[in-house]
Amino acid sequence: MxxxxxxxxxxxxxxxxxxxxxxxxxxxxxxxxxxxxxxxxxxxxxxxxxxxxxxxxNSKNAIYDAMFGRAATEFALTMAQPYECDDPRDQLVAIANRFSQFCTSSPTRYQLLFQRTLPDFEPSPESFAPAILALEGVRELLVVYGISEARHADIWTALIVGLVDQQISNDPGGDRWTRLIEESVDMFITHSQPNRGSRKHDSRPAQTKGIST
Amino acid sequence: MxxxxxxxxxxxxxxxxxxxxxxxxxxxxxxxxxxxxxxxxxxxxxxxxxxxxxxxxNSKNAIYDAMFGRAATEFALTMAQPYECDDPRDQLVAIANRFSQFCTSSPTRYQLLFQRTLPDFEPSPESFAPAILALEGVRELLVVYGISEARHADIWTALIVGLVDQQISNDPGGDRWTRLIEESVDMFITHSQPNRGSRKHDSRPAQTKGIST
DNA sequence: GTCTATAGCTGGATAGAC
DNA sequence: GTCTATCCAGCTATAGAC
The missing domain is CATH 1.10.10.60 (Homeodomain-like)
Structure with a gap:
């Protein structure tokens, strides 16, 4: 240089x-x-x-690559921002909400970053790097909060990605699935660490809206 | 005619x-x-x-539409095939496995059928109909097996779709996520109907492979 | 670095003979 | 129904003057 x-x-x-x-x-x-x-x-x-x-x-794909790089950096910055919760459970909810917010606020970005749908485009290692780091960071956070088994981490990602995916595909702009995040996280915690308590959920349909969304 | x-x-x-x-x-x-x-x-x-x-x-999109129609029919036939389990829990596992098998065996078909990724293509109502019917059929099955609340049904679909999606995106051809179906279904059952028992899961990483995949 | 002009290609779709 | 020939639109990318 x-x-x-x-x-x-x-x-x-x-x-x-x-x-x-x-x-x-x-x-x-x-x-x-x-x-x-x-x-x-x-x-x-x-x-x-x-x-x-x-x-x-140099090419159109170079543009896609730069777009990917920016998206990856935004993702890393978003997920790495400090979490101001004491309770591990609230922390996991916050992580999931933040991820969901990041994805649903720009479905196109989500598509480029996490779904491989563009033919003939592969992100360069340089553009990819920040995304990897961010994902590893999240995984480390999971370990800190007690999800140490790989199996459970995989279920976690599937669960959160599934909520986001359904939200984007079947109710874009709405909150039919994202509003289920808290309940889903509790379900997950109860399963992955039965000793620690997760918060109770009543069976009434709606919760107070607008909390930590 | x-x-x-x-x-x-x-x-x-x-x-x-x-x-x-x-x-x-x-x-x-x-x-x-x-x-x-x-x-x-x-x-x-x-x-x-x-x-x-x-x-x-008449057009290229008409071809896509016919492809969609066939995929939808295949989906309907696959999911409607009789389930030969007595236990509701095993039945749910069978449903999830069948869905997963259907999707992962042809990611492209999954993409056309469930992800809206083709620009300027919308399936015609005729092609769409069988898919709707099949999905309603699945939902009815869920009700029969005790998942009556809409919230829980939405979590169910998110969970299963998430597993499939992660499988296809991050481990194509493998079983890193699909092998977690049983455990995930148990997690879900425990959450949605705490009274009924779901099967126990030990914490050792691997289960005997090849069972009802 | 920015332009005009254009090459070179690929794709969907049509015309019209047979 | 099937072909040959062709149109026309759109795209990425390059050449070369300024």
Whole structure:
């Protein structure tokens, strides 16, 4: 890498143009779908022409890769933010809620990050790295809160992913499944550590809404 | 509809050509991915030319629709097959295993049927109908086996779908998540009907493999 | 770095002869 | 119903002037 000092601001400027394009790309795919991204649209919305995009990215997949990288970083930052709960159970609920919030707030991002649906696209190791780290971080948290067995960690991820997936697929914008997170976490805790108590759940349909969503 | 009797075999012949094309289409997408289907490939593999496809289908989406319809029918047939268990718990396990088997045996079919990932494609009501019926059938079974609350049914679907989804996404061809079905079902039963007993699970990692998979 | 112009390709779909 | 030939639209990507 050239680390000449004088032209540093130039690099910064280039970086910001780079980032702007990715901004626009994200706003585009959130409207048209992941596969609906075209360089023409992207350029037009960014106020440049299609060939100019190639001044910043070598290919369309390089754009997807940068989008993936940003999403992975956002994911890492989101999940690593400190949790201000004392109770382990509340902590697990908070983790699940945060994950769910992250996914449902941008289904397209969820699709790019966690579902492999784009043909001919594989994220580069560099873009992938932050996501790996974040997932490992979550797993470590699980261990801290008593879920040490791999089997249980797998059930945990399946459970949370299942809630998110059903929410996005079958009730987009709603909360039919996300509102079941607390109850599901309690179910999981009761199963994985029967000694520790999980909170009781009454059988009435609705809980006070808006708590820690 | 013309219901002239004499040319009935002609209709049958046409139907079989129709079906053959869908056969080929399925074998193609299972290799190239759902979005990778092209009329040229399809025609070549079917031993005809691209325009001839239009003798049977009005558009590419009509092909997707027919594929969806077949998948939905297969799903309905699979799930409606009689369950030969006495124990309700075993029955739930059997349902989950059957669903899981259906999905993991053809991830592409799962993708078309349950995830909305194809842009500009919506299944027609006719193609959709069998899937709806099958899902209602499953839900009725759940009620029969004691899962009557809507909340619990939603948790059930999330749990099973989550296991399948993780299996397909993160361990295709393996059984890292599908082997957790029994344990997950027991967790669910314990939660949804604490009075009825679910089978015990020891904490050792592996269970005897190959049982009712 | 940004443009205009365009290459080069692939895809869905149609026309019309047989 | 099946073909050949072809249209037309859309895309990614490159060439080359400025």
């Amino acid at each position: 050239k680390t000449k000092e004088p032209a540093d601001w130039r690099e910064a400027r280039r970086r910001s143009a780079h980032d702007t394009i990715i901004d626009v790309a994200w706003s585009l795919v959130s409207e048209e779908g992941l596969a609906g991204l075209t360089l023409r649209d992207l350029a037009r919305r960014a106020g440049i022409t299609a060939p100019t995009v190639y001044a910043y990215f | 013309k219901t002239k009797e004499p040319a009935d075999w002609r209709e049958a012949r046409r139907r079989s050509a129709h079906d053959t094309i869908i056969d080929v289409a399925w074998s193609l997408v299972s290799e190239e991915g759902l979005a990778g289907l092209t009329l040229r490939d399809l025609a070549r593999r079917a031993g005809i030319t691209a325009p001839t496809v239009y003798a049977y289908f």
